Amino acid sequence: MCGIVGLFLKDKSLEPELGSLLSDMLVTMSDRGPDSAGIAIYNNSKKQCSKITIQSMNPAEDFKEMKAHLTQLSGVDLEVRIVDTHAIITLASNDKDKIKKILKSSFTNLRIMSIGDSIEIYKEVGLPEEVAGRFELSKMVGSHGVGHTRMATESAVTTLGAHPFSTGEDQCLVHNGSLSNHNSLRRKLARLGVNCETDNDTEVAAAYITHKMNEGFNLGDALNAGISDLDGFYTFLVGTKNGFGVLRDPIACKPAVLAETEQYVAFGSEYRALVNLPNINHAKIWEPEPATVYFWEH
Secondary structure: OOEEEEEEOOOHHHHHHHHHHHHHHHHOOOOOOOEEEEEEEOOOOOOEEEEEEEEOOOHHHHHHOHHHHHHHHHHEEEEEEOOOOOEEEEEEHHHHHHHHHHHHHHHOOOOEEEEEEEEEEEEEOOOOOHHHHHHOOHHOOOOEEEEEEEEEOOOOOOOOOOEEEEEOOOEEEEEEEEEEHHHHHHHHHHOOOOOOOOOOHHHHHHHHHHHHOOOOOHHHHHHHHHHHHHHHHEEEEEEEOOEEEEEEOOOOOOEEEEEEEEOOEEEEEOHHHOOOOHHHHHOOOOOOOOOOOOEEEE
């Protein structure tokens, strides 16, 4: 099953409402994925800065002195904002690699959810409404975002197994479906120096798209390449710093609907996820074609 939602805002006046609109869409898809939920929000509010989103199983202990310890080890000026089990580290863009290295070597209890100029990823086990409430999704501001409600099929119900998966800066992917060749593709990517942290097939798809974009492909070309390289049934929604893209497999057995107005582009696994969006009655609404890439960028 699984439920996917996405919202790309053309109208900047709607940016303060992004979290509220996306939260309603996500919760509506709860019966498609009650195991866990996650969202990626894109908000580039601080120029020349990057953000690292991290997650802890024991935030009260792990986050207590984290800022002081990071500053002491790195000498880097940074800010830390704690949101439930997640924390967002904001710092100068040229310092992010140093902090990433320190996090991996000295803070082994923490997991990096995302890195980039705009992206913040929040995901946890639990009903979508509970997850959205814990992170106060309805208060978040941004230019676009994607969300996912998971019904686990091929791997365990864990925080790291929840979507979105981020394998490149300001990139993420959510997925409804199942890939049949993810194990062989995982090994191929590993030989190319691209490693996955989980056994989830969705992370392999995310890593594949990131690898292609690192080779110089744009999002549309990377998704097109996936049509021949990724076997299985899938609907993908991929987020980047500037927008998002949609792709369904050549059979297109997983449901999907797009809606577009002068103010936004919205995606949902089902139309009911879109019914409360502004002026939805005047939107162009259609079902994405099989093996066809759609993407929008600012």
